[in-house]
Amino acid sequence: MTRFVSDSDSVRRQNRGLVLSALRVHGPLSRTVLASQTGLSHASMTAITQDLLAQHIVTELAETPNSDAKTRGRPAVRMGFNRTAAYAALFEIEVSRARLSLVDYGGTLVDRIDLPLAPTLFATIAPGEFLRERIEYLRTRNPVEAKTLRRIAISVQGILDRDGRSLKWSPIAHLAGTPFADSLADAFDLPVTLYKRGRLLAEGTRWLNPELHDASVATVFVGSTVAMGMTFPGEILGRGSEGTTEFGHMNHMPNGALCRCGMRGCIEAYASDYGVLRTAYSVPETTTPAPSVPPQQYDDLIQRAETGDRSATHAFNIAGRAIGFGLSRMMAVFDPSHILIVGPGARSFELMRPEIEAALAGALVCRVNGLPAIVAYRDEKEPIFRGLMMKALNEIDQAEFAALPTSSRGIERSAG
């Protein structure tokens, strides 16, 4: 059930959420601008910001008197997030590394720990315990901030269960099936949320390219794995504005190449780094893929292809074909206006483009709607982190701060 009874409480929560969203999206804004952005009246704006100020969620910015932009009239006072109002711990767990970041409510990085991840690690220590220790360490290293730690958000790879509390499958060794989210939630008495890496990549890329907010986008990660997230137009911040897929493990070829997941013929088995290398070096398709590929090796292959090496270009043609048919098939279910190719594989995008576009041209929706715009972005780390942080902070905004009971009015009245 998504529709609930509406009352004055839900009205306040909705409108406070609207204000916090506007600040999240646009940065510091004055009350007048906030009013026009949210559509609320100036009167309500005053009431809401008074509340938020009294609860130390936002602060009035002391503007540096800008000599250039002297304007007439009462100067606008911009409101910004009170950075110390809350903190979030962000975990990014990948196959061979993890990273723990502490960010403040304003979105500034406070501290960060990088952790290499041996494949056997989670066989020797429970993932929940491992994560708990690292967060504990981060908390002792930042005692002041630890007091207002409000949320733990974790980026993972794999298939989440229906209510997003644990992984049912993961390429990260020994991680699936362990209740690490719940044990962290218990240990710190904090909300812990799991997000699929591919979805965060899509969300984060959209944050970094604001024009994508009006588009429907399929963001494809190509690198050590192949993954995809979907974002829908509008809904800059809000529940359900993006979707999650198992694109990399969509079947490309019945009984085809062996994938790291154990199935055969997945797109990943042709288009990921190990897939392309396997094709280029004529390793049999049924050979078990190595757990990870040295980046150097992958880069070398791209270089070779760029200089015209036949077996290398062939491998990227095969990869492009797999991605292209995957996208063509996906478009029967979700047809985005934009397709982004992100990650290490983006470097080889021009090598794959002809096959991708040829496969797309064979899809009815493409003939009818035209080819989507296809763009490559190299970096995936920044958008993933950004996506994770924005998710976490937005959760604090909406689930915690927007829902806080009104305080200032009551206090002022009883005092006066």
Next chain:
Amino acid sequence: MTRFVSDSDSVRRQNRGLVLSALRVHGPLSRTVLASQTGLSHASMTAITQDLLAQHIVTELAETPNSDAKTRGRPAVRMGFNRTAAYAALFEIEVSRARLSLVDYGGTLVDRIDLPLAPTLFATIAPGEFLRERIEYLRTRNPVEAKTLRRIAISVQGILDRDGRSLKWSPIAHLAGTPFADSLADAFDLPVTLYKRGRLLAEGTRWLNPELHDASVATVFVGSTVAMGMTFPGEILGRGSEGTTEFGHMNHMPNGALCRCGMRGCIEAYASDYGVLRTAYSVPETTTPAPSVPPQQYDDLIQRAETGDRSATHAFNIAGRAIGFGLSRMMAVFDPSHILIVGPGARSFELMRPEIEAALAGALVCRVNGLPAIVAYRDEKEPIFRGLMMKALNEIDQAEFAALPTSSRGIERSAG
């Protein structure tokens, strides 16, 4: 943008909508039951129902004194829709036939016109004009009801443009590209809404099988075409509770069999009636499909397959394989808990089942989450009509009647 400012007006609209939805879903209910169903207080329930009664949207049902179920206490008075409050005209346009139905606000069929559709029809008369004339005729035949005709809803096959006002492509000859929805809207000064047939099938099937409300479902139509609609758990009535696909035209085989849409290798080219017949009779895959197949011919083939005819069973194996791989690939983007096979092809479901399940077993999400429940339903006409009617009536509920300004209170006060 889906998030708006909330005020007392949106609160009222939301809660009135909640009440109307409850009546739509459960049928006539007393105020007390409505209160517990919606979560609203008894006090609000009184206020809202008084409004709805004053506006003649609902009526108190005069119960037949049921001698069996004598209960103590003040008897509950159930509220039901006022059937004459509004009417909707429903058009179902298919490749070789159309049907126009007039239904009242309570969901009762008032009148119906069946129309055969010659393939050349819309080349000789503009679709908008044709539809306008038929609705006009229906209105003259039902003059009383015509006065409160509030909405026209149309079921179509094909690809809708982004804002759902016209078809960009359709298997129905000469229909795509004509602004028939807008010209109807202008002619009658009424809201006209277009719905994809596959989506209505999914929605309607869910209405007829209430247990599916808690499931995510892929409803696949197999017959003269192959189509699919998606429904998501919860959200019995509400915006965006279902999705639309071009499943039938998802590529199954690169450079494969010729499809009616003109592309090659679509699932439909293997699994629709013409596809199966083509395979069974060893007609070359590149032969242009006939515009339509006599149902008798398709039924005969199913019969032959059921009695073990080799070329017939082979054709259904090929069809099952196409559907199975299509579903397997779809599940990388949307993995439902239930898959329904609906339409004439449902009769051959058991013939296709082994290939469908084999293909699904090759999908990672199926290995992780288990196979979805796959069920076949024969009839597609009833769910499509039901889906269309419920969409139209729900639109009237939410967009028109829930948004009506409060009347009773103001009137009573000024009178008293």
Next chain:
DNA sequence: AATTGTTTTTTCGAGCATTGAAAATAATGC
């Protein structure tokens, strides 16, 4: 230095929809 003009922000009263509690209503059971 005082006044005027401009823009931002706050205050104030009205309006509306919700809610819990209490009262009224309408039937059955004894």
Next chain:
DNA sequence: GCATTATTTTCAATGCTCGAAAAAACAATT
């Protein structure tokens, strides 16, 4: 006829928004 019981309405309180008017804070002008 009266007690019991379940449904429905009434009533006063609460909390939110909004429009209009007032206040505040500055720049420009005289």
